[in-house]
Amino acid sequence: MNIxxxxxxxxxxxxxxxxxxxFTLKDGEVHALMGENGAGKSTLMKILxxxxxxxxxxxxxxxxxxxxxxxxxxxxxxxxxxYQELNVLxxxxxxxxxxxxxxxxxxxxxxxxxxxxxxxxxxxxKMGVQIPIEAVMSDLSVGQQQMVEICKALMVDAKVxxxxxxxxxxxxxxxxxxxxxxxxxxxxxxxIVYISHRMEEIFVLCDRITxxxxxxxxxxxxxxxxxxxxxxxxxxxxxxxxxxxxxDVKIGDEVLRVEGLTKEKVFHDVSFDxxxxxxxxxxxxxxxxxxxxxxxxxxxxSKNHGQIYIDGKQVTIKNPRQAIAAGIGFIxxxxxxxxxxxxxxxxxxxxIANLKSVSKHGVLSRKKxxxxxxxxxxxxxxxxxxxxxxxxxxxxxxxQKVVLxxxxxxxxxxxxxxxxxxxxxxGAKKEIYNVINKMAAQGVAVIMVSSELPEVLGMSxxxxxxxxxxxxxxLDGKDADQEKIMTLxxxxxx
Amino acid sequence: xxxxxxxxxxSIGTIIGEYGAFIxxxxxxxxxxxxxPEFRTTSNFLNLLRQASFNGLIAFxxxxxxxxxxxxxxxxxxxxxxAILCAEMLVHGVPAxxxxxxxxxxxxxxxxxxxxLVTKGRLQPFIATLITMTAYRGLALIIxxxxxxSRLASxxxxxxxxxxxxxxxxxxxxxxxxxxxxVPIPAIILIVLLLVFxxxxxxxxxxxxxxxxxSNAKCAKLVGVNTVRIKIAVYAISGFMAALAGLIxxxxxxxxxxxxxxxxELDAIAAVALGGTSMSGGRGKIVGTLAGVLIxxxxxxxxxxxxxxxxxxxxxxxxxxxxxxxxxxxx
Numbered sequence: 001m002n003i004x005x006x007x008x009x010x011x012x013x014x015x016x017x018x019x020x021x022x023f024t025l026k027d028g029e030v031h032a033l034m035g036e037n038g039a040g041k042s043t044l045m046k047i048l049x050x051x052x053x054x055x056x057x058x059x060x061x062x063x064x065x066x067x068x069x070x071x072x073x074x075x076x077x078x079x080x081x082x083y084q085e086l087n088v089l090x091x092x093x094x095x096x097x098x099x100x101x102x103x104x105x106x107x108x109x110x111x112x113x114x115x116x117x118x119x120x121x122x123x124x125x126k127m128g129v130q131i132p133i134e135a136v137m138s139d140l141s142v143g144q145q146q147m148v149e150i151c152k153a154l155m156v157d158a159k160v161x162x163x164x165x166x167x168x169x170x171x172x173x174x175x176x177x178x179x180x181x182x183x184x185x186x187x188x189x190x191x192i193v194y195i196s197h198r199m200e201e202i203f204v205l206c207d208r209i210t211x212x213x214x215x216x217x218x219x220x221x222x223x224x225x226x227x228x229x230x231x232x233x234x235x236x237x238x239x240x241x242x243x244x245x246x247x248d249v250k251i252g253d254e255v256l257r258v259e260g261l262t263k264e265k266v267f268h269d270v271s272f273d274x275x276x277x278x279x280x281x282x283x284x285x286x287x288x289x290x291x292x293x294x295x296x297x298x299x300x301x302s303k304n305h306g307q308i309y310i311d312g313k314q315v316t317i318k319n320p321r322q323a324i325a326a327g328i329g330f331i332x333x334x335x336x337x338x339x340x341x342x343x344x345x346x347x348x349x350x351x352i353a354n355l356k357s358v359s360k361h362g363v364l365s366r367k368k369x370x371x372x373x374x375x376x377x378x379x380x381x382x383x384x385x386x387x388x389x390x391x392x393x394x395x396x397x398x399x400q401k402v403v404l405x406x407x408x409x410x411x412x413x414x415x416x417x418x419x420x421x422x423x424x425x426x427g428a429k430k431e432i433y434n435v436i437n438k439m440a441a442q443g444v445a446v447i448m449v450s451s452e453l454p455e456v457l458g459m460s461x462x463x464x465x466x467x468x469x470x471x472x473x474x475l476d477g478k479d480a481d482q483e484k485i486m487t488l489x490x491x492x493x494x
Numbered sequence: 495x496x497x498x499x500x501x502x503x504x505s506i507g508t509i510i511g512e513y514g515a516f517i518x519x520x521x522x523x524x525x526x527x528x529x530x531p532e533f534r535t536t537s538n539f540l541n542l543l544r545q546a547s548f549n550g551l552i553a554f555x556x557x558x559x560x561x562x563x564x565x566x567x568x569x570x571x572x573x574x575x576x577a578i579l580c581a582e583m584l585v586h587g588v589p590a591x592x593x594x595x596x597x598x599x600x601x602x603x604x605x606x607x608x609x610x611l612v613t614k615g616r617l618q619p620f621i622a623t624l625i626t627m628t629a630y631r632g633l634a635l636i637i638x639x640x641x642x643x644s645r646l647a648s649x650x651x652x653x654x655x656x657x658x659x660x661x662x663x664x665x666x667x668x669x670x671x672x673x674x675x676x677v678p679i680p681a682i683i684l685i686v687l688l689l690v691f692x693x694x695x696x697x698x699x700x701x702x703x704x705x706x707x708x709s710n711a712k713c714a715k716l717v718g719v720n721t722v723r724i725k726i727a728v729y730a731i732s733g734f735m736a737a738l739a740g741l742i743x744x745x746x747x748x749x750x751x752x753x754x755x756x757x758x759e760l761d762a763i764a765a766v767a768l769g770g771t772s773m774s775g776g777r778g779k780i781v782g783t784l785a786g787v788l789i790x791x792x793x794x795x796x797x798x799x800x801x802x803x804x805x806x807x808x809x810x811x812x813x814x815x816x817x818x819x820x821x822x823x824x825x
Contacts, residue, residue, distance in 0.1 A: 300716060324718040338716055341709040343776055352706045353717035355699040362698050406717070 244458030252276030261306030281460030329412030376405030397428025555735030563775025573755030590655030605733020609726030663746030708775025
């Protein structure tokens with residue numbers, strides 16, 4: 001299927017999100033759609049699939065002009081959109097999700113379970129994934145849920161599949177099998193629009209790249225004709241310079257030491273330390289227990305054994321309140337469900353972690369509130385209409401900056417960041433790295449959990465590799481490389 | 495700095511959405527005033543305020559609970575049980591002041607029980623308070639053996655105690671030239687508590703924590719909010735407010751029945767919903783709840799004066815709530 005979108009304009013209120021945007025898709029190609037957060041990638045694709053209506057412009061499918069009025073209409077024409085935010089019914093089974101709204105029925109609307117079961121199994125097999133069809137969605141991992149979403153797209157005979165950041169929550173293995181499926185689909189003539197911030201994937205997977213910036217079409221290139229720096233330059237309109245900014249910080253005394261931390265069946269005998277001004281990277285495969293170790297240190301989940309020392313003194317941390325009192329800040333992996341009060345303003349989000357410092361005897365001080373929030377917005381360059389801007393309407397990068405601002409205002413001694421740049425565009429990423437460096441320069445001990453190896457390598461003084469709940473090794477940042485980390489993460493020895 | 499403007503420019507639509515309940519209230523008052531000269535008298539308005547105070551006090555407590563992403567069905571039963579306890583104490587010669595304080599404390603404790611069931615017991619707020627609602631009503635019936643306790647004031651020996659008990663529900667604050675204004679004490683209590691709730695919800699850390707807990711409890715917990723304590727506190731507040739309303743009621747009618755306050759939880763929830771508070775917590779304003787309370791009171795009072803049959807009144811009330819809630823959703 002060939003798609004040609006030209007001269008697309010779209011405004012939400014006074015905010016013009018697409019200005020003369022364009023996009024072409026050829027039969028059987030994998031086409032990357034790139035741009036910073038807020039560049040209009042998702043909006044453009046939502047216009048194609050009838051989620052939004054365009055203000056002006058034309059959309060042609062195989063030469064004929066179309067105007068899909070709903071995603072269902074687009075789906076009938078063979079265009080399916082797999083959203084970044086999972087669109088699944090968590091209380092239902094995999095099978096029920098797969099066939100939602102398109103159940104195979106016998107007479108009188110009675111479901112033909114056998115036929116559905118067989119079809120579901122067939123699609124799963126084609127994908128090479130093993131997910132029990134009777135399982136309830138909420139019992140699956142995020143990665144598995146994502147795979148079900150992709151299977152759902154394959155249930156209808158899609159000719160064009162649009163994937164918005166599909167690998168953000170997938171494990172290495174799941175990503176590989178997704179890529180395998182994508183290539184198989186491509187061979188059958190299915191075209192794929194691939195939206196991702198992961199440069200490495202783009203070069204492995206895609207044929208062409210279209211870049212949007214601030215809602216406008218910037219250009220389309222073959223992957224062979226462009227390199228990473230070229231893409232970045234097109235995306236942000238300038239050179240970004242060093243991807244991982246250097247820092248020159250003298251590493252001080254030990255701030256945090258963890259000894260023999262154990263939670264049965266999740267992680268055992270985890271010991272490490274972090275020093276003032278140091279960034280400790282934590283690498284490992286998805287599900288290795290990295291997040292859980294951090295949660296146990298922060299007191300948001302319980303542990304069975306182990307001691308935590310801060311500045312050489314043993315501390316008791318049984319809940320986040322005690323952790324915060326001890327000087328720990330924790331930027332969680334999932335900013336939407338854990339990091340933010342989404343429907344609340346930037347001001348309220350920054351203040352909620354700092355209520356003591358903006359109040360006296362429990363009464364809020366307007367002046368202190370304004371100071372705190374204004375400082376956060378300016379320091380982190382949060383793009384917004386003002387302190388009362390609702391976090392819901394911020395881009396991913398700006399949301400993450402609000403979370404950072406909130407925690408950094410608490411003046412932590414130890415800052416734990418879990419996947420701090422997930423779903424964040426390249427410009428905002430660098431700003432986050434700068435914040436990390438600044439914190440380190442101020443003598444904060446930083447722990448950064450990340451699944452992006454280049455990021456771990458680029459940012460860490462030392463790298464701790466976790467596999468199946470065990471620390472497999474702590475590498476010096478200077479000697480580490482991707483191969484060494486992956487060897488440890490997958491169970492090998494150096 | 496030029497990018498950071500103080501507030502979003504608000505469209506007319508959002509303004510209507512935000513103050514929808516007040517606009518509806520004003521329209522209602524205008525319409526009924528036009529039709530009925532009896533309605534638009536000062537004495538009727540003051541009377542209306544007194545009628546509104548019972549639901550108003552309960553609805554203020556309910557607002558806190560709903561803001562924290564809970565619901566309290568037990569307020570009607572707490573209203574009754576606290577009133578019965580106070581009445582029993584008066585009958586048994588407990589000084590009025592002490593009886594009132596103990597009854598308020600009892601109401602607070604009854605709320606705490608609901609809160610503990612929700613937090614420590616991990617019950618859904620709807621189920622937890624359905625349980626306490628049933629239990630408290632049962633207790634009220636057991637204590638009184640199902641019979642009303644009447645002529646309460648006559649049991650109070652001290653003059654000051656008698657005055658205190660009577661003034662709660664029957665008193666008026668008289669002021670102005672030639673004593674022009676005579677505002678019922680329940681209305682005064684309502685207004686004072688409105689100010690207190692407004693201050694607590696919008697100007698204290700406790701208020702912020704209530705909103706945060708209702709908006710995203712997981713996130714609130716991770717930034718160090720003791721969500722368990724907050725949740726127990728809002729049910730305690732709700733219990734206290736229900737008890738206070740109950741005491742005003744028995745002071746006014748000078749008797750206590752175990753069936754008092756039956757169905758009051760629904761009026762309170764309706765008022766909170768009318769006032770634009772989100773039923774899933776985190777969003778809402780106490781002044782909105784006041785508007786909701788007044789809408790319900792104006793409807794009750796106005797339709798009575800107009801002589802509309804009580805059967806039709808229910809349907810009309812339902813329609814008004816529906817329209818108000820639908821228009822609120824548009825923003």
